Amino acid sequence: MTSVTLRVVETPAELRQGLSGAGRVGLVPTMGYLHEGHAALIRRARAECDAVVVSVFVNPRQFGANEDLGRYPRDLERDLHVAGEAGADLLFHPDVETMYPPGYASTVSVGGVSEPLEGTSRPGHFDGVATVVLKLFNLVQPHQAYFGEKDWQQLAVVRRMVRDLNVPVEIVGVPTVREASGLALSSRNAYLTPEQRGRAVILSRALRAVQEAAAAGGRDTASLRQAGLNVLTQDPEVDLDYLTVVDGDMHERGRVENDPMTRVLVAARMFGVRLIDNLPLWPEGDPA
CATH class of the missing domain: 3.40.50.620 (HUPs)
Incomplete structure (x- = not known):
């Protein structure tokens, strides 16, 4: 066909x-x-x-x-x-x-x-x-x-x-398709004004901060999560549901393993809209 x-x-x-x-x-x-x-x-x-x-x-x-x-x-x-x-x-x-x-x-x-x-x-x-x-x-x-x-x-x-x-x-x-700003495309983005979408980019910025902490050698999940929280607290509009690091089976661990399936996920409400996003912890695959 x-x-x-x-x-x-x-x-x-x-x-x-x-x-x-x-x-x-x-x-x-x-x-x-x-x-x-x-x-x-x-x-x-x-x-x-x-x-x-x-x-x-x-x-x-x-x-x-x-x-x-x-x-x-x-x-x-x-x-x-x-x-x-x-x-x-x-x-x-x-x-x-x-x-x-x-x-x-x-x-x-x-x-x-x-x-x-x-x-x-x-x-x-x-x-x-x-x-x-x-x-x-x-x-x-x-x-x-x-x-x-x-x-x-x-x-x-x-x-x-x-x-x-x-x-x-x-x-x-x-793979997720993103706006030029980095905001993950979602049908629910239609609820947001252009200015609000610009501020919602903070979610992907937080995910990248966790990636950077892992690239710098961080393996303790709490410290990796804190790197993302340090970004999210910069905007009072963020009503956080979760920010976490999980393995391929969606398990949260105290320390991350050398698993290319490890993912960092975030969910939060901003401007009354619930948004989710995620990134691989190691964007190039296997950690060094």
């Missing part, structure tokens, strides 16, 4: 018909309001697959009672433009009743990697993520699925689910 005209499908039957005869299928799961970060995922899928499906579904099961489900940004015309320009073949845009029909009663829960950090701050969030992702895998039956590294813990949860449940999908993590 070659990408000529982006086709929108809304039901599983339309989806299967649209993929009839396709070779290697790539899936990019999204909640819409697509930006350059999503486009990078789609382009990667386009380069590696014969057919590319982008799903656009604001999944109510991954939002908490006091979160922003009702005001989460939605713009299907924008999504069609971004997905089409990046090379998608199909845009799967189901409604809630299609994904969760009357009587729906099943949930996927992934232990361990889902429990700390976002799992603590947003109870039930990763159950909702795992459930909808597995449903999408079953509907699309992709060979590869593409996820941004910005949602690092989500990526870890999906990888663990695929491994544990023997799901025949290769999970591809794609």
Whole structure:
């Protein structure tokens, strides 16, 4: 299948018909309001697959009672433009009743990697993520699925689910796309004014400060974390949820090991918007 005209499908039957005869299928799961970060995922899928499906579904099961489900940004015309320009073949845009029909009663829960950090701050969030992702895998039956590294813990949860449940999908993590300032692209950045986005760059500055402390020989997690906190305290608007260093299994250790999967993660509210970001502790891979 070659990408000529982006086709929108809304039901599983339309989806299967649209993929009839396709070779290697790539899936990019999204909640819409697509930006350059999503486009990078789609382009990667386009380069590696014969057919590319982008799903656009604001999944109510991954939002908490006091979160922003009702005001989460939605713009299907924008999504069609971004997905089409990046090379998608199909845009799967189901409604809630299609994904969760009357009587729906099943949930996927992934232990361990889902429990700390976002799992603590947003109870039930990763159950909702795992459930909808597995449903999408079953509907699309992709060979590869593409996820941004910005949602690092989500990526870890999906990888663990695929491994544990023997799901025949290769999970591809794609590096975070950033604004020129360094701010990680996110659909929720739409809630911020340009001046607020400029100040939100402090989160990535804090992550880089932790990287620099590790490059200087720091291995004690508390001291590495303090290097980032010294940056975050410079702006009183930062309402910190967590800043931490974790290994590939999302475990927080007293000292970091020589593991290239070690990551520094941050979550904070600024101007009423919850933002997350992360970077590898050692940006060049294995520590010296």
